[in-house]
Amino acid sequence: MTNRKSSISTRSSVRFGGDLVFEYSVMGVATLTLVLVWLLVVRMVFDAQESIERFGFRFLTNDVWDPNRDIYGALPFVFGTLSTTAIAVLIGVPLSVGIAIYLSELAPIWLKGPLSFLVELLAAVPSVIYGLWAMYALRPWMVGSVEPFFKNFLGWTPFFEGNSVGLDKFTAGIILAIMIIPTIASVSKEALMAVPDSQREAALSLGATRYETTRIAVLSYARSGIFGACILGLGRAIGETMAVTMTIGNANSISWSLLDPGQTMASLIANNWGEAQGLQLSALIEIGLVLFVVALLINVIARLMVGRFMRRVPATGGGL
Amino acid sequence: MPHKGGTPWLLVIGAVAAVAIIVAAAFATGLVSLGESKESVALTGAGATFPMPLILKWADEYYNKTDNSVKVNYGGGGSGAGITQIKDKNVDFAGTDAPLSATDSTTYGLVHIPETLGAVVVAYNEPSLQDLRLDGSTLARIFMKNITTWNDPAIAALNPGVALPTNSITTVVRSDSSGTTFVFSGYLAVVSTEFAESYGQGKSVSWPSAIGANGNPGVTQTIKTTSHSIGYIELAYAIANDVSFAELKNHDGNFVNASLETTSAAASSATLPAGDGDWSQVSVLDAPGANAYPIASFTYLLIYKELYNDESKMNKTAARALLDFLWWCVHTEGQSYAPSMYYAELPASVVAINEATIDSITYNGQTLR
Numbered sequence: 001m002t003n004r005k006s007s008i009s010t011r012s013s014v015r016f017g018g019d020l021v022f023e024y025s026v027m028g029v030a031t032l033t034l035v036l037v038w039l040l041v042v043r044m045v046f047d048a049q050e051s052i053e054r055f056g057f058r059f060l061t062n063d064v065w066d067p068n069r070d071i072y073g074a075l076p077f078v079f080g081t082l083s084t085t086a087i088a089v090l091i092g093v094p095l096s097v098g099i100a101i102y103l104s105e106l107a108p109i110w111l112k113g114p115l116s117f118l119v120e121l122l123a124a125v126p127s128v129i130y131g132l133w134a135m136y137a138l139r140p141w142m143v144g145s146v147e148p149f150f151k152n153f154l155g156w157t158p159f160f161e162g163n164s165v166g167l168d169k170f171t172a173g174i175i176l177a178i179m180i181i182p183t184i185a186s187v188s189k190e191a192l193m194a195v196p197d198s199q200r201e202a203a204l205s206l207g208a209t210r211y212e213t214t215r216i217a218v219l220s221y222a223r224s225g226i227f228g229a230c231i232l233g234l235g236r237a238i239g240e241t242m243a244v245t246m247t248i249g250n251a252n253s254i255s256w257s258l259l260d261p262g263q264t265m266a267s268l269i270a271n272n273w274g275e276a277q278g279l280q281l282s283a284l285i286e287i288g289l290v291l292f293v294v295a296l297l298i299n300v301i302a303r304l305m306v307g308r309f310m311r312r313v314p315a316t317g318g319g320l
Numbered sequence: 321m322p323h324k325g326g327t328p329w330l331l332v333i334g335a336v337a338a339v340a341i342i343v344a345a346a347f348a349t350g351l352v353s354l355g356e357s358k359e360s361v362a363l364t365g366a367g368a369t370f371p372m373p374l375i376l377k378w379a380d381e382y383y384n385k386t387d388n389s390v391k392v393n394y395g396g397g398g399s400g401a402g403i404t405q406i407k408d409k410n411v412d413f414a415g416t417d418a419p420l421s422a423t424d425s426t427t428y429g430l431v432h433i434p435e436t437l438g439a440v441v442v443a444y445n446e447p448s449l450q451d452l453r454l455d456g457s458t459l460a461r462i463f464m465k466n467i468t469t470w471n472d473p474a475i476a477a478l479n480p481g482v483a484l485p486t487n488s489i490t491t492v493v494r495s496d497s498s499g500t501t502f503v504f505s506g507y508l509a510v511v512s513t514e515f516a517e518s519y520g521q522g523k524s525v526s527w528p529s530a531i532g533a534n535g536n537p538g539v540t541q542t543i544k545t546t547s548h549s550i551g552y553i554e555l556a557y558a559i560a561n562d563v564s565f566a567e568l569k570n571h572d573g574n575f576v577n578a579s580l581e582t583t584s585a586a587a588s589s590a591t592l593p594a595g596d597g598d599w600s601q602v603s604v605l606d607a608p609g610a611n612a613y614p615i616a617s618f619t620y621l622l623i624y625k626e627l628y629n630d631e632s633k634m635n636k637t638a639a640r641a642l643l644d645f646l647w648w649c650v651h652t653e654g655q656s657y658a659p660s661m662y663y664a665e666l667p668a669s670v671v672a673i674n675e676a677t678i679d680s681i682t683y684n685g686q687t688l689r
Contacts, residue, residue, distance in 0.1 A: 064526065065526060066525075066526040067497065067522055067523070067524045067525075067526075068519065068520045068521070068522035068524075068525060068526070069520070135541075135545075139545075163488055163490065165490055165531060165546055165549075166546075167531050167533075167542065167546075245495070245534060246534075249531045249532060250495035250531070250532025250533065250534075251527070251529055251530060251531065251532055252526055253528070253529060255529070260529065261529070261530075261531050261532070263495075263532075267495075271495040271496045271497075271532070271534065272496065272497055272524065274397070274398045274400070274401065274496060274497070275398045275399065275400040275401070275496070275497035275498065275523055275524075276400070276497065277400050277404070
């Protein structure tokens with residue numbers, strides 16, 4: 001690693017005009033991302049000023065959203081976003097990683113191409129299409145089979161209480177899971193395919209089974225790539241608006257039962273933006289700011305978790 | 321020899337084509353016009369989506385009626401957006417379902433022109449029920465979740481002899497803020513003090529554990545696909561989508577079905593201010609009258625009392641065209657388009673007030689009509 005780096009810097013000590021232009025233009029594009037994020041935050045803080053001054057920190061702990069009395073709190077929507085995202089990740093990640101492993105390690109050549117193509121195609125379907133499909137196809141199935149099943153077996157927990165109407169956090173979580181699968185699966189597949197064959201050969205030559213080879217030699221080598229894929233999927237789940245609005249039931253209240261309607265931060269903004277004025281508008285912008293911070297925090301926590309995980313398990317060549 | 325007859329014909333055709341092009345160009349650039357010369361005018365409006373289909377229909381018919389000289393554009397966007405845009409003088413008129421506050425109308429010098437009436441119906445999907453009768457306080461208790469099952473004694477008392485199911489009631493509401501919610505919650509606040517104190521009238525209300533859906537189409541769809549549900553939608557959507565809706569007990573104690581006639585009846589007894597007065601207290605909710613449907617509401621067009629101003633740069637022709645258009649809309653010809661699109665016609669008393677309002681509008685201090 002160090003050898004390669006020093007060789008590059010020696011070479012680049014002789015600089016040509018074209019190289020400089022290239023370096024600075026690429027740097028400019030990269031800086032633009034930072035500037036965009038910065039402008040976004042500044043603008044949101046500025047526009048949310050009225051709400052920030054009025055409610056202060058209570059905005060995050062208040063569970064009332066009542067435009068009639070001009071009282072606004074973000075808690076139900078933070079709750080809604082976190083719970084639907086959790087369902088989506090719990091269901092979506094194992095499925096996606098499974099798909100990726102099959103595609104890169106096990107699938108016969110004739111199946112690999114078409115299947116990968118289909119998975120990537122699913123990633124390009126607009127979210128309103130997923131939403132419509134969820135309303136007309138997924139929802140009846142949830143009401144008819146899935147929710148009664150969970151009520152029967154887990155009805156004693158607080159998570160599956162109450163009336164099942166099909167427009168609730170559970171349905172929204174499932175449609176989110178379906179939406180993040182193509183993203184996570186196709187990016188994970190690329191990470192797995194990038195694992196050099198020498199890894200697999202080494203494990204097999206030591207007498208490892210196919211499962212052991214995949215687990216020890218392939219997965220651990222590609223884990224940072226798979227993790228990056230999961231972060232991408234997580235980001236889509238946190239910010240998804242259209243499909244969630246159409247399935248979550250849009251109720252501004254907190255309830256532990258997944259069978260009760262809820263509301264996410266993104267769906268709240270989409271629902272109320274059109275007619276919002278004054279303090280409500282400011283509060284909606286502050287919701288946008290909270291969404292931004294929550295997404296950032298989840299990313300940071302996830303990265304810290306994976307950092308610890310990477311250190312604990314000695315790499316089988318991943319640090320090459 | 322074959323060219324002998326051909327060449328003159330080609331010349332004739334070429335000449336005719338050249339003349340046609342010149343004439344067309346002259347018309348297009350306005351050098352020549354047939355009959356009296358008319359300046360074409362474009363008027364722009366924005367705001368409430370509830371009356372939008374009717375306003376677009378009016379714009380279309382009026383464009384034909386004026387030989388394509390007056391073009392009216394209406395952008396929708398919601399009542400709130402309409403009010404903001406007319407305050408900023410970006411539009412010539414705005415549509416709103418909720419009247420302006422008294423201070424807003426005087427500060428900005430805007431007048432109210434109620435152009436049609438709408439009704440909100442209580443739609444339900446309870447397969448075992450053919451008919452349903454409700455009164456205001458029961459309805460308020462259903463939406464406050466004080467009544468949670470269809471066979472509640474309060475509902476049973478209003479529907480004697482009807483076998484009510486034991487299922488729990490799912491309430492369906494608007495998830496976006498809307499004039500429909502404003503009207504419906506306004507009615508509940510009039511008939512139930514408990515609702516007025518805990519929730520109150522507003523474009524969006526913090527309903528307890530209800531399913532929220534976007535727009536009238538969303539709520540209609542959700543009610544149709546959710547058994548044992550009840551919700552509120554505009555009359556037009558209920559009729560168009562064949563959804564059952566409840567008969568409501570009105571102020572006089574009669575059970576009334578929502579229709580265009582019962583909606584107009586609700587407005588006929590209303591006492592209304594002058595166009596430039598304070599409309600914020602105007603309400604035809606729970607209006608008296610044997611045949612008055614209780615959840616009815618005006619929807620308004622807002623225009624400036626003095627149409628001349630520096631920012632909008634509206635000229636006198638456009639100002640006159642705007643008033644002529646509005647005059648046409650609120651009278652027989654414009655109103656005749658309303659019933660077929662499920663809007664109620666204005667009662668004569670309201671038309672008279674609109675006439676006075678439109679006649680009082682000035683341009684640079686002068687009345688125009």
